[in-house]
Amino acid sequence: MNYQPHLHDIGFILHDVLKAPAQLQALEPHADCDIGLMRQVLDEAAKFVTQEVAPLQGVGDATGCRFVSGSVIAPPGFRDAYQAFWQAGWPALACAPEDGGQGLPALLEAVLYEMLSAANHGWTMAPGLLHGAYECLKHHGSDELKARYLSKIATGEWLATMCLTEPQAGSDLGLVRTRALPQPDGSFLLSGTKIFISGGEHDLTDNIVHLVLARLPGAPAGPKGLSLFLVPKFYPDDGRSAGPSQARPAPSRGSEGHEVPSVGALGPRSAVHCERIEEKMGLHGSPTCVMRFDDATGWIVGEPGRGLNAMFVMMNAARLHVALQGIGLLDAAWQKADAYARERRQMRAPGPRNSAEAADLIAGHPAIRRILDTQRAWIDGGRVLAYRTGIELDIAKHHPDPARQRSAQRWCSLVTPVLKAALTSQAFHGASDCLQVFGGHGYVKEWSIEQIVRDARVTMIYEGTNEVQAIDLLVRKVLPDGGSALAALLDELGDALDAGNAAHAELLSRFAGLRSLASALAQAAPGNPELPYWVADDYLRALTLALLAWAWGQIEAAMTPLACGEDAGRWTAPASALRHWVLPEFDMRMGIIKERLDTT
Known part of the structure; x- marks a missing residue:
């Protein structure tokens, strides 16, 4: 039950929902990045992940790292897989050609690391900081330091x-x-x-x-x-x-005990x-x-005295990658739970949904369908937001229009802490829900779902705890300008919506509520400095849900027979779960903030 990248799902979001090739080809460095190139890169990435990295998932957890006289020996197979990884050029995917990189879009690197994290989170921790270290040294290092270290980091030869x-x-x-x-x-x-x-x-x-x-x-x-x-x-x-x-x-001595010269x-x-x-x-x-x-x-x-300025180049890149870890880990957990639910036979499910042949599969039970469809809603919507962030990173770096660059930078500044906090939280809690599908079998190591739950927990802590992300969003980025930057982002998203469409009108109402609360909090905070800190988690969560609803609106707009083929049900089920089981939380979070405002 090793993780398998679902390239059809990823491709649908990249090509049909986000129109990523057209957006990237409008940038001079990526003019040749068409659908064919993107598919080729991701096909090869999926092969490497499936063949080299995923099989080491259980080995890494069972064996762990060994500390011997000040040295650390990685689990069996880890060194060989990493050597193959950097020599194949994967760490250098988005680095500049003059530094030994391939100059491909940050978006492709983002998808690669989602796959790697899903396949083997422990192994992926090793190269996970390379891109951030590369950007930090490239932008802030002296010419001498760059000459001695930059290409080694860009290629991944040195971690x-x-x-x-x-x-x-x-x-x-x-x-x-x-x-x-x-x-x-x-x-x-x-x-x-x-x-x-x-x-x-x-x-x-x-x-x-x-x-x-x-x-x-x-x-x-x-x-x-x-x-x-x-x-x-x-x-x-x-x-x-x-x-x-x-x-x-x-x-x-290498992982298998052989001498490494x-x-x-x-x-x-x-x-x-x-x-x-x-x-x-x-x-x-x-x-x-x-x-x-x-x-x-x-x-x-x-x-x-400006170390944090240089370091934050690393940290911001790392936070997007941690958000992608959340998507990957949740997808890996969902894959295991979905496969198990389609094999496990128990009592007959209610209703006419099941054929007699599949009537006792737990996949047909509403309780199980709710768990699985809800996680898919988060995975698919999270991909839209994270992949768009990857696109915006390239736009901020390469677009010829300064206004479009500023818009991209605004998106990355506001959305990155949202993705880091929300998607890692869902990775842990959603993986725990997926474990529930297994019943008692999920609690034992045989099915390896419990490893994903354990591995996912740390993503809520490192690269800035999720509470710090919420404070960063509300206190440092939304309130200082009275919410105007956030309002501009929401207006940009809302401009393409049709107020006559019921779903669009509901989303526009959510956007208006977020703008109104941001303004109210900005006015109240000087007299009550603790207030924003009390409600920062709730505000981030409410914004997350509004953005998730927007993302699913983009998915549903792309769900044409040509794009989905006979797979439309694959997308309609999580869309329904989003409406019924996820989005109602928005009103609860907004109510908490309003109640806190009213009592100050």
Whole structure:
């Protein structure tokens, strides 16, 4: 029951709903990105995911990573699969050709990582930060750093980490204590401890590039005093001083115990140590490391005191990918539950829906249909929103019209925290609902649905907890301008709707309610600063549901006989579930916010 990419569903949303090829071909760098190219890339991606990555899902969970004398050994097969992955060019999909990349749209990379996360979340954690690290170094790194590290990160030959969190500094990065001491040669010596570092140490690649937040001497307290630094596991063997270091890399042992020779271009090892790996609820195939920097030589990325500005390039890219993890994990859970429901026979379902042959399959029971159709509503609607975000990222970067660029940037700024929070929440709760389809069998390891539930839980926490995403949306992005940016986005979506259509009129009413509440909250917040924080989760959830309704409106508009063929029922069932079981929550969330407003 390994995950299988459903390319027909993905293609329908890309080509028929979003008209992605036409939008991308209007951008000069992607003028050749037609339907044929997109299908070819995704066909090959699906083959790699199915053949190389999905079969390692259970192995990674059962075996986990091993910590041996400061080194981390990945589960069997993980290194070989990763080496095949980067050598086939998959990490470089959306990177610039001059950096060793293929220059393809960010959208295709987004779909690739959705598939990878669905197939094997633990393995996918390894390359998951590559794109963000690449963008961070490309935009903020010095010419020398880019010459030495950028192509290695772009191609995925070397993996990267994001070293932010410390024992006392989780969401509040202003509490970071790691220190960076300037050296006469322009380098810095970093000292401190970082925790929860995904892939901080492993044997998947010969080198690891750490991007580290630290504080310079005399820097002010708080987040404005933070700078960003690059510290590799091994320094390039180019004859230049690397500062205090350990010995040159010795041959390591791979996942199967075979010797992995070191790369000749690598020199001395840095003073970066993995103290331990965490014992976790899930994601056993991904090492979560405690990293210690002992006067490790590194170099600044970007300007002093502007480390968060540089780091947020990584974090925003990571948050979209985490949203896609949510879609992928929910799809993987749904696939298992749907397959099981079509085989499991129990009491006869009520009503005339079932033939005598299938009358006792649990797939025919309303309770089971409700679970499965509801998850499909979230997967399909979430794909529309996430894939559009991928398109908007390319538009923001390449469109010739500055006004269209600003519109794309507005979409990404407002919608990214919504997708990260909502789709990861649904991944966990929806996967738990899918486990329910199995009854007692879901609670045991045999069917592997419980692994998805465990693996999905962390997505609500990392890359900014979902509560932080809600605060980011309402307090930092909606209220400062009185809701005008959000109003502009909703107006843009609403302009294409027909007020004479009942469903469209209902959606326009939801948009109007969100605008009105944003204005009311902006007016009330100065007198009650806590108010937005109390209702931020509710506002994000209400906006999510309105956007989900808009996304399904786009799907239903594309459901022509030509596009759907004989598969129309595949789309009508989740559309019905959306109306009956999902969207009624919108009024509840709005009511909570209004009640809180009325009592202040």
